[in-house]
Amino acid sequence: MSLVRAELSRLLARRFTQLMLVLLVGAFVVTIGTTVASSHVPTAAEWERAEFQVVQEESRQEQMQQLCESGQGTTDFCQTLSERKPRLEDYLFGVFVFEREIRDLVYFMVAFLALFSFLVAASFVGAELNSGGMTNLLLWRPQRLTVLGTKLGTLLASVLAVAVVATVGYIASFWVIAQVNGLPGDVDAEFWGDLAMVVVRGLLLGLGAATLGFCLATLGRHTAAAMGVVAGYAIVWEVGARIVMEVVETGRPETFMLSTYLGAWMDGRVTFYDGPCVGSFAECSYSLTWAHGLIVLTALVAVVAVGAFASFRQRDLA
Amino acid sequence: MRAGASYTDSVEVNHQIVVRRGHWTIQPRRTGLPPTGVTLTVGFNAMSVVIQIEGLRKTFRTLRGGARVALDGFDMTVEAGQVHGFLGPNGSGKTTTLRALLGLVHADDGRMAVLGRQSPAELPAVAGRVGAIVESPQFFGNFTGRRTLRLLATAGGVPHDRVEEVLDQVGLRDRGDERVKGYSLGMKQRLAVASALLKQPELLILDEPANGLDPAGIREMRDLMRDLAAAGVTVLVSSHILAEIQLICDHVTIISRGRRVVSGPVSEVVSGFDKGEYRVRVAGHERAAEVIRGAGLPVTVHDDHFVVGDLADPAWVSETLGGQGMWVRELTPLTPDLESVFLQLTGTVPEPGAHKQVDDAVRPGAEQDLSVTVVEGDAK
Ligand SMILES: Nc1ncnc2c1ncn2[C@@H]1O[C@H](COP(=O)(O)OP(=O)(O)O)[C@@H](O)[C@H]1O
């Protein structure tokens, strides 16, 4: 317990952590601020025009429907025909509609939180390995796995706490903006359920990013090692190998890319065109779901974590 | 049992001590013999051995396949209450030894024990009683000295009052709220010592504590070590500065190229190298040298004096020369200091054969480390 307390105060006392927290808050304030500035409560005239446009659109959709039903439209066109009923919010411009925009905003936040977690985690252990702070601590507690494990555990708990507070604050802010200066939109139980799932996935992603950053920095004994690995992976594999795969026409190159699984995890499902198949997209595509993402990303983090702890247990410390 | 504690007990003699090739064992007496009626008091103070290292080996391997032998079968024994100097030239393996002892480096071979517990396996059990600084320790530059110590105190479950005490003890009380980044090397070294003292250790291990200290700092460090020793703390201090070791240490282990060259009480180590040499100044010293040489003693003649060796009693020189009308003006024993011993010992490549003699002369044998006194008769 005393070790947890010590690690927590170390984490909070670090300049880098403080800087990242400030950046996090700053980014949120900017996002929220621009939203507030670019939104307004629709005027009576705007309402009227929007209502008129909705009516127009409804009748246009009806015509299309009839056209397709009578077999006059092309199949492709009729397949892609929107089934979504037009809504008022779609025709109110410069108005923040919570239901329509929060999902992308949360994605932005998740990306930011993941980056934040990764960097804070990498520097938390990297700086200590590099400066000899870890050695000092091990002289007090000569139990390597306990010390490293406590460090990681404390870090993950802190990251989770920050992420939860940030997420709740972030979404609540936009909800308030919608109420005061925009429109909530069509928010029902299903909407909230979906949003909650996105948030939960985002939080797990943040924890995974933190673990990955921590373990990569432990393996490389340096903060920069973690960033180097990620940058190297992105350039060599995501860009380089992708180009090579396209040249040699490897089937389903996306299945070899971590970014695919990241997308699948966050979006729930990603669909790609399946190489040699000939036909329409609907016929020639394959999907990866969040479950694929979960398996691949968890396996990745687990392998790196086991490697980091095993290596740390054995190695000679400077 | 704490370090230095000893254990005594009285037993009816129904066992016998069998000594074989320098090792003793206690075995039951053959049955059927009449009872001896003798009680033995067996005193046993194995716990007074605070650090025990045997046959420690470590080879550092680089990624490119290079190998550097840092420790090559090193032995060391430190007993409770000693201020033990750990002396060796740069790169001889002092830091590696201390790191291995403290579980920071994995030894390839050998046995180590600290305060009676195997290292590194049982180190957690005694870590709270061992304060250590290994090589110039680094701290987070952005933390103040006080905060650095508080964090360690929190991690080690030491009350925060203790932080103020040690800051005072190492002379950093008024600078405790400054960032470590702004500390001089000597101040960082003091902070390191403070961190080692935090847990009120029974055993203090200091790796080159004089590094970066100014003369006043070195003196304070010396006084601090003396105070701690007086308070019963066992101190192991490594250094390549001989004068320092001779001033503060009562025992010394000299290491060279990863092997123990010699160890024992400083005075014994030094006197082991005493060749009974005296410097003699006398008018007409060349003629006098001839006289002494005539008596069969080794003499080396210098510009204005000569040196005579193998001299048991210096009075003999003044008597002999005085008898011939030569009056001795100076007769000074040339006792070796640790420095000359050190240079003599470490200047040579350690070959097992050559060092054996030196080791044998002053090295306390393994049986003596576990000192067992057997007192016959009823001691109670
Ligand atoms: N981490 C390491 N990697 C490779 N060689 C090392 C390492 N640490 C020490 N050595 C080598 O081991 C030998 C002993 O070093 P060290 O124990 O630091 O000596 P000392 O403290 O007596 O000056 C030296 O030759 C040194 O170069």
Ligand SMILES: [Mg+2]
């Ligand atoms: Mg050293």
